[in-house]
Amino acid sequence: MGKISDQSKLAEGLDPTLPPPAVEDSVREAEERKWTPFKIGLWIAISLLGAVAWFMLALVRGETVNAIWFVFAAVCTYLIGYRFYSKVIERYLLKPDDRRATPAEYKADGKDYVRTDRNVLFGHHFAAIAGAGPLVGPVIAAQMGYLPGTIWIIIGVVLAGAVQDYLVMFFSMRRGGRSLGQMAREELGVIGGTAALVATLLIMIIIVAILALVVVNALGESPWGVFSVGMTIPIALFMGVYLRFIRPGKVMEVSIIGFVLLMAAIIGGGAVAGTEWGAAFFHLDKVTIAWGIIIYGFIAAILPVWLLLAPRDYLSTFMKIGVIVMLALAIIVVRPEITVPAFSEFAGRENGPVFSGALFPFLFVTIACGALSGFHALISSGTTPKLIEKERQTRFIGYGGMLMESFVAIMALVAAISIDRGIYFAMNAPLALTGGTVESAAQWVNSLGLANVNITPDVLAQTAKDVGEESIISRSGGAPTLAVGLAHIMQQFIGGPGMMAFWYHFAIMFEALFILTAVDAGTRVARFMLQDSIGNFIPKFKEASWRPGAWLCTAIMVAAWGAVLIMGVTDPLGGINTLFPLFGIANQLLAAIALAVCLAITAKRGVFKWLWIVAVPLAFAAVVTITASFHKIFSPVPAVGYFANNQAFSKALADGKTEFGTAKTVAAMEAVVRNTMIQGVLSVIFVTLSIIVIVAALLATIKAIRAGGGQDHEDPPVPSKVYAPAGLFPTTAEKKLLAEWNALPAEKRTQKASHH
């Protein structure tokens, strides 16, 4: 039954002329279980600090709460989760074995399968999973107050998100780096596997569309933003040509050049937007920008990778690490006071202006990335498992990498709630509510009856002026709010109020950069999946180099997400408000699919006692997303249910009304009818596919439990000939073994992975 019988063969296969490739189990066990007074004291201190921080956030009801408590609550909980919970998963569920070679060792080719230093791979994996998602969701969820989002982000990641990433990464590594789709097919059979594939493809389209919508909302009517984000295209093209023809392989050099050019583009954007012709030329409405992104998406996805995508990736990684380090430093140094209440007036209602729906389940889908993100399963299977040096490192990279993303989400939340609540609602409510002018927006916000909120039109106008924008009213989508929050914090750290406009556009720039990279890469992956599927019927489509096939499939994919994007931009109800829940639901359904696959694999490994580790987050994700989908499909409240809204507007049209709710014309009413129908149908398809996958996984699990285990699809074990420690800091035993390896003559340890 599975891998246990291979153990003795593995031991015999080890090279006797080399030191052992793993710390002896008994030595490691003894080390892990030994509690020195220092260690005990350290963990007591961490627990106490975490408890105090949670107490300050959750129970103390003062006027304000200091942002530093968010940092302490998050970091202490992460440390405890990492040290204790992920250790339980490692010890009882996954049982990694460092005597086994990883794919990077036994399939080494110097290109795709390369053993990579664990600290480098940690950063690499983190940069691949963290994008705009954790920066946007928490901002939108702040409508309900800070506490629900904070609890979900911190507890959710420890028990669900990081668990999913860790399991998927480990199982994919044991299978030579196979993708989630391939694993689903192997473990769940043809029906479950196909449903998982179709669901993944659809989810990808929705996610790309809504990310693009975030960019459109951030750049609409913003000449400065349009100029500086637009400049990233020529900058990336220049970098691509430089790397291809002038100095191949000088990645750092070109990234620094690119970074300097980016900064110049941000500063130059201010100057250009200040001129009359610049303001006129780069002042674009949202529909124009949406079409621009659609055309860009198509061209970018058919251009060779070296010209646009690869250099954009370099810029994006560079910015990502830089921004996150800077934001963390700024929050720790500035320690803003938060005036947002723990639970806002909207926490108990389902008609909030920023996103609609009740706290349960919609908060849990609004914040996906940062707490539990199904999309990560696509990254954790595939690239990263092919680079892992030793099996035990998956805990640090998979579980630890996700904790890091969660921390980014917490910082985004802190940045968003550090601004005045009146400004927050004026920025995030749809145009139909705020009316678009500072006067109407201020009046509307004050009419909400929120505690301690009394905004004047002057404040709204001044804030817009400070960040170098014409208006900040109804800039929904999360990115502009985060940018204002970040500018507010960063100017206290570097530069003062005069720098606010720069920091605002810096934030918009990096979010747009992440998103445009995701749009480009997502379109490519989706096209590839489509080509592969059509290839089952028309084999010619499987040839990646066959241009007409690639272009046709790219066009289909761009048309699909482009249609959703245009629908969101022109939606009379406000776009983000109605579409963002669909994004979250799609992402969490993907998580449910990934966890369902992991459940089946775990059951087949025969470790039934610890199955709950996978079953609990799966059950939670399934309940949340299926409930949310059912609300969206069946709710009689028009603000929540797509079909209820559809019917309300259809009836109004049939009654001959020429305006209804926020739709002021017949055309707008017809648009609502059309959009709600599409959104409703999409919800039905998603939830049906996911239920099929979950049921298939449950059947496979039950079958495995009855049989006492199941067929194992892991690659056969190969004895390892290399060694590296598991975590950030090597333990005493690890250091000792490492010294043995380092003492070998150079030619014996040629397998050594390059350290930086």
Added chain:
Amino acid sequence: MNTVVRGLRGFAAYMGSLMGADAYRKYLEHFETTGHSGPAMTEREFWRDRMDRQDSNPQGRCC
């Protein structure tokens, strides 16, 4: 002063590996240890090959 310089240099090297700047060096190391019949790719060829393989094997980025 020396430690500061060393720290900065270490950070630059870390960022370099993070972005894959050392991919060619790793390829050469692998090539030397495994011993092929033909010569190794030149740096220019290697980077071309690497980018072109990404064209036919796209990887997603996360949201």
